[in-house]
Amino acid sequence: MMMALDLTLYIAKASTVLAILFCSMRLLRGPTAQDRVLALDTLWICCMLLALLLGMRFGSNVYFELAMLIALTGFISTIALAKFLMRGELIE
Amino acid sequence: MTTAADLPAWLVIPVILFLLIGSLLTVVGALGLLRLPNFMQRIHGPAITITLGAGSILIASMLLFSGLESRPVVHELLITLFVFMTAPMAAMMIMRAAVYRNIRNRKKES
Numbered sequence: 001m002m003m004a005l006d007l008t009l010y011i012a013k014a015s016t017v018l019a020i021l022f023c024s025m026r027l028l029r030g031p032t033a034q035d036r037v038l039a040l041d042t043l044w045i046c047c048m049l050l051a052l053l054l055g056m057r058f059g060s061n062v063y064f065e066l067a068m069l070i071a072l073t074g075f076i077s078t079i080a081l082a083k084f085l086m087r088g089e090l091i092e
Numbered sequence: 093m094t095t096a097a098d099l100p101a102w103l104v105i106p107v108i109l110f111l112l113i114g115s116l117l118t119v120v121g122a123l124g125l126l127r128l129p130n131f132m133q134r135i136h137g138p139a140i141t142i143t144l145g146a147g148s149i150l151i152a153s154m155l156l157f158s159g160l161e162s163r164p165v166v167h168e169l170l171i172t173l174f175v176f177m178t179a180p181m182a183a184m185m186i187m188r189a190a191v192y193r194n195i196r197n198r199k200k201e202s
Contacts, residue, residue: 001104008108012115012149019122019141026126026134034190035131041182042125042138045175049118049146052153052168059160064153064167071171075178082185086192 013053020046037081044074103159107152114148121145131190135183142179147172 023046027039048070055063117140124137150168157165 001099001101004108005099005104008111012111015115015119019118022119022122022126032131032190032193034186034193035134037189038131038135038138038186039125041186042122042141045138045142045146045179046118046122048171048175049114049149052149052171056153056156061157064171068171068174071174071178075174075182078182079185082182082189085189086185 009053009057013050013057016046016050016053020050033085037078037085040081041074041078044070044078048074099156099159103155107155107159110148110152110155114145114152117141117148118145132187135187139179139183142175146175 020043023039023043027036027043030036030039048067051063051067051070055061055067121137121139121141124140125134128134128137150172154165154168157168
């Protein structure tokens with residue numbers, strides 16, 4: 001039972017890293033600026049999931065706070081970038 | 093506090109199921125972001141990652157930590173609530189910016 005849980009955690013971590021790779025390919029390639037902002041938003045969420053999975057692997061509560069911080073900063077950065085795309089400046 | 097080795101099977105099996113579903117949906121959403129042809133179709137891919145993928149992995153984490161600490165642990169609900177509240181707002185801001193930029197570019201061309 002323990003081995004099955006470990007194996008599943010390995011699979012989950014590998015697929016999250018794969019998702020991070022896909023997002024960064026879109027971030028580097030994206031034809032327009034809004035594609036890059038969307039890819040960055042998804043990249044934040046995938047990194048939050050990776051932090052959660054590491055916390056489950058090591059059984060520690062510190063990673064939960066890390067995931068919470070990543071979610072907060074990701075939201076603020078996405079809103080700021082979208083506002084910048086719309087107006088061309090942040091503080092008017 | 094119990095270790096992960098002596099968790100009961102009725103707790104480990106739902107954790108494994110939720111982890112598999114969550115990781116599969118995360119990869120599918122990111123693949124949609126990479127492969128779909130234009131921006132308005134591409135914005136549908138990450139919605140799967142943010143809602144279903146993140147939700148399943150958060151439920152799995154909640155179950156596993158409840159088993160490890162032998163008491164109900166619900167503080168992952170904070171992240172779930174926050175992500176589910178803010179993801180539509182972020183998507184709406186990006187979409188609105190994209191629509192404005194498309195209109196501006198069309199005006200500049202004509």
